[in-house]
Amino acid sequence: MKIQSPVVGFINGLMVTIRSTLRRPVTAEYPAIEKRLPLSNRYMGFPALTWDYDVEEPYCTGCMVCVRECPTQCMSAQMKDNPQHEKGLSRRRKIIESFEINLGRCILCGICVDVCNFDAIEMSHEYELSKYQRNANRVNLNQLLDMGVVYQNKLQWTPKQPQKNSGIPLPPKQSEDSS
Amino acid sequence: MNMPEIVGLFFKASLLLFFILMVVLILTLAERKALARIQQRKGPNRVGFKGILQPFADALKLLTKEDILPASANKQIFWIAPLAVFLPGFLIWVTIPLAKEVVLANLDMGLFYITAISVLSVMGLLMAGWGSANKWAMIGGLRAAGQLISYEIPFIMAILAIGILAQSFNLKEIVDDQARWPFAIKQPLGLFIFLTAGLAELGRTPFDIHHAESEVVGGPFVEYSGAHWSVFYLAEYMNTFTIAVLTVLLFLGGWQSPVLPFSGIVQTVASLSWFLIKTALVIWVIFWIRGTYPRVRIDQLMSFGWKILVPASFINIFLTASVLYYALPHWVITVVSLGFLGVTFYFIKKGSLAGHKQNTVTIINSSDIRAQLSNRAEV
Numbered sequence: 144m145k146i147q148s149p150v151v152g153f154i155n156g157l158m159v160t161i162r163s164t165l166r167r168p169v170t171a172e173y174p175a176i177e178k179r180l181p182l183s184n185r186y187m188g189f190p191a192l193t194w195d196y197d198v199e200e201p202y203c204t205g206c207m208v209c210v211r212e213c214p215t216q217c218m219s220a221q222m223k224d225n226p227q228h229e230k231g232l233s234r235r236r237k238i239i240e241s242f243e244i245n246l247g248r249c250i251l252c253g254i255c256v257d258v259c260n261f262d263a264i265e266m267s268h269e270y271e272l273s274k275y276q277r278n279a280n281r282v283n284l285n286q287l288l289d290m291g292v293v294y295q296n297k298l299q300w301t302p303k304q305p306q307k308n309s310g311i312p313l314p315p316k317q318s319e320d321s322s
Numbered sequence: 323m324n325m326p327e328i329v330g331l332f333f334k335a336s337l338l339l340f341f342i343l344m345v346v347l348i349l350t351l352a353e354r355k356a357l358a359r360i361q362q363r364k365g366p367n368r369v370g371f372k373g374i375l376q377p378f379a380d381a382l383k384l385l386t387k388e389d390i391l392p393a394s395a396n397k398q399i400f401w402i403a404p405l406a407v408f409l410p411g412f413l414i415w416v417t418i419p420l421a422k423e424v425v426l427a428n429l430d431m432g433l434f435y436i437t438a439i440s441v442l443s444v445m446g447l448l449m450a451g452w453g454s455a456n457k458w459a460m461i462g463g464l465r466a467a468g469q470l471i472s473y474e475i476p477f478i479m480a481i482l483a484i485g486i487l488a489q490s491f492n493l494k495e496i497v498d499d500q501a502r503w504p505f506a507i508k509q510p511l512g513l514f515i516f517l518t519a520g521l522a523e524l525g526r527t528p529f530d531i532h533h534a535e536s537e538v539v540g541g542p543f544v545e546y547s548g549a550h551w552s553v554f555y556l557a558e559y560m561n562t563f564t565i566a567v568l569t570v571l572l573f574l575g576g577w578q579s580p581v582l583p584f585s586g587i588v589q590t591v592a593s594l595s596w597f598l599i600k601t602a603l604v605i606w607v608i609f610w611i612r613g614t615y616p617r618v619r620i621d622q623l624m625s626f627g628w629k630i631l632v633p634a635s636f637i638n639i640f641l642t643a644s645v646l647y648y649a650l651p652h653w654v655i656t657v658v659s660l661g662f663l664g665v666t667f668y669f670i671k672k673g674s675l676a677g678h679k680q681n682t683v684t685i686i687n688s689s690d691i692r693a694q695l696s697n698r699a700e701v
Binding site for chain 1: 360362367610611613670
């Protein structure tokens with residue numbers, strides 16, 4: 144006959160609760176800024192546009208691929224001829240003129256980042272949707288660039304394809320002439 | 323009785339009521355904090371320093387809420403019920419001493435008075451259930467009645483054993499009798515029965531089936547709101563405090579302490595604080611139990627009460643009485659009582675709690691079913 148301890152069940156339960164009582168509370172008191180949990184680098188918040196510090200303009204050329212691929216159609220974009228390109232200061236022929244994302248509609252899927260050929264859009268660390276105005280979640284180009292700059296500075300962000308996507312003007316094509 | 327005496331008594335009673343209200347306010351916060359810590363949360367920490375003003379905010383909110391009277395309710399019964407729950411609980415406090423001199427009226431039949439009065443609150447719960455004209459309230463009220471009446475027996479029996487041991491029903495004399503050894507050491511089985519039955523009397527988890535939110539959505543209190551609901555709440559926390567105080571008085575030696583060498587007013591204050599510290603510990607145990615165990619089913623509750631606690635309480639009382647009758651040394655009670663405590667735990671573990679034969683569900687393997695089906699197909 145196997146003799147069992149007669150009290151194991153409910154004494155064990157009490158021990159479990161006393162152990163968790165002695166641990167520190169894990170509550171993150173969210174709205175207080177200094178008490179928020181740290182975000183990891185791979186955190187995916189709302190999409191934001193990146194800024195090319197080399198030539199002081201956005202990476203985005205307004206190619207519309209993100210707008211077309213967006214599953215919730217939360218974006219819209221317009222391009223224009225790049226005035227810096229005409230002066231010979233930038234490699235980009237076209238540049239973004241206006242860009243709007245409805246953050247209330249965005250599902251943070253990251254497809255826009257995957258399809259972008261110019262490293263121009265990134266999932267930032269921005270995640271708050273509560274605003275004081277009704278339309279404040281429709282963010283325009285400037286706000287998107289601000290979000291992107293904060294993200295870039297926080298992560299020391301660099302483009303994934305620097306040779307291809309840098310805005311520094313190409314040197315004149317002398318090799319073709321000489322050959 | 324002349325006029326100044328009456329005024330003095332009135333003043334004392336008001337002081338007592340104020341004390342109870344303060345204790346209840348502290349207890350509501352303490353419970354939320356304790357449960358939060360058990361679940362590794364922080365609990366209320368916004369109102370005042372670390373949330374200490376939270377109970378006042380809650381009280382203010384409750385008092386300013388609308389008192390709703392259901393259209394089909396029985397008006398008189400509905401409005402009187404909160405008072406009928408609160409008053410018996412408060413009347414108990416007339417005879418409960420908090421220190422040697424701090425008592426309103428030290429009755430010779432104090433324990434008898436307490437048991438007699440405390441049963442009355444069942445009536446209030448039934449009235450609330452009936453008066454609400456609501457099926458959940460009615461079921462909750464009847465559950466409360468069944469539960470309280472079942473657990474009243476082991477509760478009173480545990481108190482009776484203490485009365486036998488101390489040869490008195492006077493709470494002060496009982497405490498004086500524990501100067502050397504608190505009765506918890508002499509009667510571990512009695513302490514277990516008293517605390518368990520006390521929890522059931524309070525209707526606290528794990529025995530809170532009469533206001534089980536998931537089944538009867540709040541029991542007798544479904545239809546109450548605002549100030550009247552807060553009176554029920556008040557009564558509940560007051561009774562929790564009462565049970566904790568009674569546990570300390572009857573089992574843990576009341577204000578007796580190994581180290582309190584003072585005299586006069588200093589000694590009164592010191593022993594009062596000592597007493598309140600003990601009470602706080604018992605209250606913490608009650609909160610701890612609430613944070614640990616899930617609610618029992620109604621059949622588990624009934625079979626635990628009638629099959630385990632009632633026999634155990636009779637054994638306890640028989641043991642105490644026979645040891646005193648044959649003038650055996652008191653450690654005999656301790657030893658035998660501990661043995662029976664083990665037996666009680668054994669029966670709880672064995673599953674007498676479930677109230678019926680376990681494993682009533684037959685488990686069939688899917689391969690067996692497939693074999694049966696293929697046999698049938700062949701035929």
